[in-house]
Amino acid sequence: MIDAGPAAHFDVCVESTAAPRAFSAPSFAPTPADLICSRTASELAEAQALADAHRYADALQALADLDAEAAAGAPHLALRILHCEGWCLMQLGRLKEAEAVFERGRTLAESPGHGELDRAEAAFRLGACRLLRGQVSNAISLLSVAINLAQRGGGGGEATRIRAHEWRARCHVVQREWEAAQADAERAHELATALGDPRLLGLATMQCSVIAERRGAPLVALFYAERALGFAREAHDRRTEARLLNNIGGLQFLIGQTAEAVAQLKESFALSLDIGNDADAAQAVSSLAQVHLRSGAPSLAEEQARYALSILDDRDDYVDERGNAHLVLGRALLDQGRHSEALAEFATAEELYERLGSASHVAAAWVANADALRAGGDVDAAADLYRRAADALQDVHF
Numbered sequence: 001m002i003d004a005g006p007a008a009h010f011d012v013c014v015e016s017t018a019a020p021r022a023f024s025a026p027s028f029a030p031t032p033a034d035l036i037c038s039r040t041a042s043e044l045a046e047a048q049a050l051a052d053a054h055r056y057a058d059a060l061q062a063l064a065d066l067d068a069e070a071a072a073g074a075p076h077l078a079l080r081i082l083h084c085e086g087w088c089l090m091q092l093g094r095l096k097e098a099e100a101v102f103e104r105g106r107t108l109a110e111s112p113g114h115g116e117l118d119r120a121e122a123a124f125r126l127g128a129c130r131l132l133r134g135q136v137s138n139a140i141s142l143l144s145v146a147i148n149l150a151q152r153g154g155g156g157g158e159a160t161r162i163r164a165h166e167w168r169a170r171c172h173v174v175q176r177e178w179e180a181a182q183a184d185a186e187r188a189h190e191l192a193t194a195l196g197d198p199r200l201l202g203l204a205t206m207q208c209s210v211i212a213e214r215r216g217a218p219l220v221a222l223f224y225a226e227r228a229l230g231f232a233r234e235a236h237d238r239r240t241e242a243r244l245l246n247n248i249g250g251l252q253f254l255i256g257q258t259a260e261a262v263a264q265l266k267e268s269f270a271l272s273l274d275i276g277n278d279a280d281a282a283q284a285v286s287s288l289a290q291v292h293l294r295s296g297a298p299s300l301a302e303e304q305a306r307y308a309l310s311i312l313d314d315r316d317d318y319v320d321e322r323g324n325a326h327l328v329l330g331r332a333l334l335d336q337g338r339h340s341e342a343l344a345e346f347a348t349a350e351e352l353y354e355r356l357g358s359a360s361h362v363a364a365a366w367v368a369n370a371d372a373l374r375a376g377g378d379v380d381a382a383a384d385l386y387r388r389a390a391d392a393l394q395d396v397h398f
Contacts, residue, residue: 040066041077048084054239054275056088063088079108079118083125090129093279093315099133102126117157120149124164132317136171136357143168162191162200169207173214174358181211202231202240206247213251214360222251239280242271246284253291261291279318282311286325293328298335305329323352323361327368334368339376346372363389 047062063085086101102125108114109122127142146164150157165188172181188204209224225248232240249264265288272281289304308325312318330345346369353361370385 040074044077044081044084048080051084051088051091054091054277056091059084059088060092075108075111075113076118079105079114079122082108083121086125086129090125090132090317093317095129095133095316099126099129102129116149116153117160120146120153120157120160120164123149124160124167127164128167131167131171131174132319134319134355134357136174140168140171143171158191158195159197159200162188162195162197162204165191166200166204166207169211173211174356176358176360178211178215182208185211197235198231199235199237199240202228202235202237202244205231206240206244209247209251213247213254218251218254222248222255225251238271238275239277242268242275242277242280242284245271246280246287249284250287250290253294258291258295262288265291278311279315282308283318283321286312286321286328289325289328289332293332293335298332301328302332302336305332319352319356320358320361323349323356323365326352327365330368330372334372334375339372342372343369359392363392366392 043062043066047059047066050056050059050062063081066081082101082105086098086105089095089101090098102122106119106122106126109118123142124146127139127146130136130142131139143164147161147168150160150164165184169181169184169188172178172184185204185207189201189208192200192204205224205228209221209228212218212221212224225244229241229244229248232238232244245264245268249261249268251261252258252264253261265284269281269284269288272278272284285304286308289301289308292298292304293301305325305328309322309329312322312325315322326345326349330342330349333339333345334342346365350362350365350369353365366385366389370382370389373379373385374382
C-alpha cells in the first residue's frame with residue numbers, strides 16, 4: 001500500500017541579514033532573482049498540495065511548469081522539487097523513472113549546504129522506491145539510514161521518521177520478520193500519536209492491521225483497520241480510506257461476514273473510482289473475485305479477476321495484487337475444469353511473487369499449482385510442490 005509522502009517543507013529563499021530599524025524601510029529590496037525564487041517556492045507548494053491530495057499527474061504537470069533556472073540556483077528548492085517529482089512518478093507506477101529522480105535527490109542532499117534532515121528525507125524516498133522494485137534488503141538499509149539521520153537531525157524530522165518506520169515494517173512483512181515488523185509499526189504509531197497527525201496515524205495503524213492479519217489474527221487486524229479508517233477520515237485522506245475499506249472487506253470475509261464484506265468492497269471500488277484511482281478500484285474488484293471464488297462462484301470470479309488484470313497488468317507498483325489476481329483467476333479456471341489454463345495463470349503468479357521477494361506469496365503459488373497437478377492426476381509432482389511450499393515457510397532448519 002502506497003501513500004503520499006510527508007509534506008515537504010521549504011527553506012526561505014530570501015533572508016534579510018539585518019533587522020529593519022523602527023519606522024524605516026528594509027535595508028535592501030528583493031532582487032528579481034529573489035522574487036523568481038520566492039514565486040517558484042510558492043508554485044512548488046501548490047504542486048506538493050496536489051501530490052498530498054493524491055493528484056499525482058496534476059502535480060507532475062505543475063512541476064513541469066516551474067522555472068527550472070530559478071530552481072537550479074536554489075539547491076534546497078531543487079531538492080524538494082526532486083522529492084515531489086519522484087514521489088509522484090512512484091505513485092503512478094513509473095518506478096524506474098522515480099528511482100532515477102530519487103538517486104539525483106540523494107546525490108544533491110549529500111552536497112554541502114544540506115543537513116541531516118535533507119539526507120534523511122532523500123534516503124527515505126529512495127528506500128520506499130527500492131521496496132516497490134523488490135530490492136527489500138537495500139530498502140531496509142536506506143530506511144534505517146533515514147531513521148537515524150532524522151533522529152539526529154533534531155526537530156522537524158518526525159514525519160520522516162514515522163514514514164520510514166512504517167515502510168520498514170512493510171519490508172519486514174515481505175521477509176516474514178514479524179517481530180521486527182511489529183516493532184516498526186508500533187514505533188511509527190507512537191511517534192504519530194505524539195505528533196498528533198491523523199494522516200500518519202492512519203497509515204501506521206493500517207500497517208499494524210496488515211501485520212495482525214498476516215500473523216493469523218483477523219479480529220485484531222479488523223480492530224486496527226477500523227481505527228485506521230477513522231484516522232483517514234479525520235485527515236480527509238480518501239485514498240487511504242478506500243484502501244482500508246478494501247482491507248476491512250477482506251477481513252470481514254475471513255470472519256464469516258460475507259454480506260458485509262461485499263458491501264465494504266463495493267464501497268472501496270466506488271470511492272476509488274470517485275477519486276480517479278483506477279488501480280485501487282481494480283484492487284477492490286480483485287478482492288471481490290476472491291470472495292466470489294471462495295463462495296462457489298468461479299465464473300464470476302474469473303470475470304472479475306480478468307477485469308482487475310486488464311487495469312493492473314502494466315503497474316509495477318502493484319506486483320503483489322497482480323499476483324493475487326492471477327492466482328484467483330487460476331483457481332477459478334481450475335474449478336471450471338480448465339487445467340492447462342489454470343497452470344499458466346499459476347506460473348505467472350509465481351513469477352510475479354518472486355519479483356516481490358515474498359516467500360509466503362511464492363509458496364501460495366506453489367500450493368495452487370500443486371492443486372492443479374493433483375486434479376490432473378499427477379500426484380507425485382503435486383506432492384513435490386506441496387513439500388517445496390512447506391519447506392519455504394518453515395523456520396526450523398536443524
